[in-house]
Amino acid sequence: MTRTIEDLPPAVRSRYPYRSRFVAVNGRRMHYIDEGPPDAPPVLLLHGNPAWGYLWRDAxxxxxxxxxxxxxxxxxxxxLSEKPHTHAVHTLDNHSANIVALIDHLDLRGATFVCHDWGGPTGLGALLTRPHRAAAVAVMSTWAWTTPSSDFHRSVLPWRLMHAPLVGPYLLGTRAAMPGRGMYLSVVDRKHFAEQSQEAYTSVLDDPDERTLTWTWPRSIPIGLPGDTTAARFRWLEDGVRALRLPSTVIWGREDEVFPSDVFAARWHEIWPHAEGTHLVTGRHFLQEDSGTGIGHLLADFATRAAHAPGAAR
Incomplete structure (x- = not known):
């Protein structure tokens, strides 16, 4: 059954009061919102695991x-997008292709790509596939290279244990550890998150059969082992982003322990010496939960300047 924002709990609807839209991307049903003047410079906000558009509500x-x-x-x-159970659907190439299909369908031109978490590898892949549609790029708590991978992701407890063949599907699939405890631990103001936000993430992943991506996507993170399946993809990504000459900015949560700013934000500045920032805000990995409004103002200023820069796509 197709659900819209109107079908969600009242408290969730009141904080994300937008019209649900749907488009078929590569045979799958994608949900999105599209607000503001249709001829205005577009800003594309991309989330990761296990979030959805609601994460950007304050921005x-x-x-x-x-x-x-x-x-x-x-x-x-x-x-509110379709949730395929088949693991083969959830490759990085497929998810990037989904974003490409969306921006082609909407004919976005001069877009600012804003990439958070898995919105980085997928959104940057889409940007590299359609560079003529981009005016600028912002990165937040994300990466696009094979090494150095985060200490968090190399650790046995809790990360690699959670993604073991049996333990991972149980904890992340059956027990919903990612939209539940995982997100709760990845914000600064946990009391506020529990009262104001938790329901928004668990209510859209309330069926264990629909949580496939919460435990299959993390297995795509290269951690330097022979079994890494996406190392070539991330080498391609890094080569591609190094060649980009777009206006760029780096926004990071100062308390982020998943992708610490002193390693990962610094790496973005090594790749893009011209990048603005790092703009540090209050926040762990899901920094939008703690500083969404401030992030929105940073992005509004950046995207507006990029849209009016000489040579910007129109």
Whole structure:
């Protein structure tokens, strides 16, 4: 059954008061919102695991107030988009292709790509496939290379244990550890998150059969082992982003322990010496939960300047 924002709990709807839209991308049903003037410079907000567009709710109003168009898709497998059970659907190439299909369908031009978590590898892959559609790029708590992988992801407890063949599907699939305990531990103000946000993430992943991506996607993170399946993909990504000459900015949670800023934000500045930032805000890995409005203002200023820069795509 297709659900829309209107079908969600009242408290969730009140904090994400936008119209649900759907588009077929590569044979799958993708949910997204598209707000603001249709001819305004577009800002594409991309989330990761196990979030959905709701993560950006506090960033959207400042962008709209700046006169920008805001497009926020739910990645296939999350939110109100279709949630395929087949693991083969959830490759990085397929998820990037889904984003390409969306931006082609909407004919986005001069877009600012905003990439958080898995929105990085997927969104940057889409940007490299359609570079003529991009005006600028912002990265937040994400990466696009094989090494150094995070100490968090190399650790046996809890990360590699959670993604073991039997333990992973049980904890992340059956027990919903990622949208539950995982997100709760990855914000600064946990009391506020539990009261204001937790339901928004668990309510859209309430069926264990729909949580496939929460435990299959993390297995795509290369951690330097012979069994890494995406190392070649990440080498391609790094080569591609190093060649980009777009206006760029780096925004990071100062308390992020998954991708610590002193390693990962610094790596982005090594790749893009021209990048603005690092703009440090209060926040762990899901920094939008603690500093969404401030992030929205940073992005509004950045996207507006990028849209009016000489030579910007129109």
């Amino acid at each position: 959207v109003p400042p962008l709209l107030a700046a006169g920008l168009r805001v497009v926020v898709p739910d990645q296939i497998g999350f939110g």
